[in-house]
Amino acid sequence: MQFGNRKIIPSLPDVVLLRIFKHLSYKELCLAEVTCRRWQNLIHQKFRKQCTELVVEQMGYFHIEAALNVALERLTISCPFNSDEFLSGVMRRHHGWLRKLTCDVSFLANVGKLKLKKDTRKKFFTGCDNLWIVMLGCSDELLKEFAAIEEMLFLVSF
Incomplete structure (x- = not known):
């Protein structure tokens, strides 16, 4: 969008952009962040404030859904078990x-x-102090992988 020779959107203040972002869904925000x-x-600043809880539901889902509940500061991800690329993006964010x-x-x-761009010496969930693990199916191989x-997951071992 231009006004004469001047581009309007790049010159919008952060406060205005954040108000616009407030009306976008999680998926739309993920698409906008690559701009x-x-x-x-x-x-990412918005996510830090609005998303302190992550719920990953994988059992019985055949397509990817993401819902950000601002009131509960919860991001609920529903996806199939083979959604590694999508989950990589969620984890990076x-x-x-x-x-x-x-x-x-x-x-x-x-x-x-x-696929995370992360220092291998750092833990994945350094600030996570509340963990709920759902055991839907468990095999010896899965326990060995875990x-x-x-x-590498947490600061404190359970």
């Missing part, structure tokens, strides 16, 4: 400031396989 570094920073996590043990066992990555 430029400024938008990415603003959207949120893993650093989550306080609560609810997921299946298979999600935690497979976190190490997600045990192999457990020390």
Whole structure:
């Protein structure tokens, strides 16, 4: 959008952009964050304030859904077990400031396989102090995968 020779959207103040972002869905925010570094920073700032809990539901889902509940500060992700690329994006956006996590043990066992640009010495969920693990199905192989990555997940071992 231009006004004469001047582009309007890049010159909007952060406060105005945040008000616009307030009306976008989670999916639309994820698409908007790739526009430029400024938008990415603003959207991540918004996520830090509005999303302290992540719920990952994978059993029985055949397509990806994401719902951000601002009142509860909860992001609920519903996706099939083979949604590694999508979950990688969610983890890149949120893993650093989550306080609560609810997921299946298979999600935690497979976190190490997600494509994250993260220092390998850092833990995945450093600020998470409330964890609910749902055991929908468990095998010896899954438990071995979980045990192999457990020390990379949290500051404190359970």
